[in-house]
Amino acid sequence: MSNRKKITADKYKEAKKNKAFAILRDCPSSPRKMRLVADMIRGREVNNALDILKYSTKEASRKVEKLVLSAINNWQQKNEGKRIEDNQLFVKEIFVDEGRMMKRIQPAPQGRAHRIRKRSNHVTVVVDTNNVEA
Numbered sequence: 001m002s003n004r005k006k007i008t009a010d011k012y013k014e015a016k017k018n019k020a021f022a023i024l025r026d027c028p029s030s031p032r033k034m035r036l037v038a039d040m041i042r043g044r045e046v047n048n049a050l051d052i053l054k055y056s057t058k059e060a061s062r063k064v065e066k067l068v069l070s071a072i073n074n075w076q077q078k079n080e081g082k083r084i085e086d087n088q089l090f091v092k093e094i095f096v097d098e099g100r101m102m103k104r105i106q107p108a109p110q111g112r113a114h115r116i117r118k119r120s121n122h123v124t125v126v127v128d129t130n131n132v133e134a
Contacts, residue, residue, distance in 0.1 A: 020075030024067045024123040026099050027060075031121040034060045034096045038123065046072060046089040046127060064094075064123065071125045088130035097122045 027034065037060040041049035046068065053065040068091065075089060076082075099120035108114045 021126040022067050022071035026120050028120050030119040031096050031098045034121050037061045037064050038094045038096050041091050042094050049091050067125050071127045075127050089127050090130050092128040093126040
């Protein structure tokens with residue numbers, strides 16, 4: 001590994017230590033459906049985001065709700081002695097990437113076959129405090 005790559009890898013690891021995040025991998029729903037839910041809570045305060053997810057009718061919102069709770073828990077682990085209420089946590093980043101795609105065959109008329117693509121996705125949530133230090 002070259003010296004330049006090592007420096008950037010070290011910076012990446014250091015930045016990762018200070019972030020409170022949670023990742024959901026290989027969630028068996030399409031990324032398009034999951035992005036609709038992610039867009040609802042992006043930039044919102046954590047309690048507000050959890051309320052939105054709890055009362056949403058979308059199936060994907062249940063999984064994102066658990067993920068946000070996990071990210072909050074990770075924030076608490078990294079910031080022991082601090083309270084969530086005092087720090088005004090909010091959803092800093094949330095993004096959905098395409099996961100692996102399972103390909104299946106479904107019979108079609110006249111001896112043909114259609115390919116079915118069963119999509120999956122990866123969701124990443126980053127929470128941060130709303131306090132701006134001057």
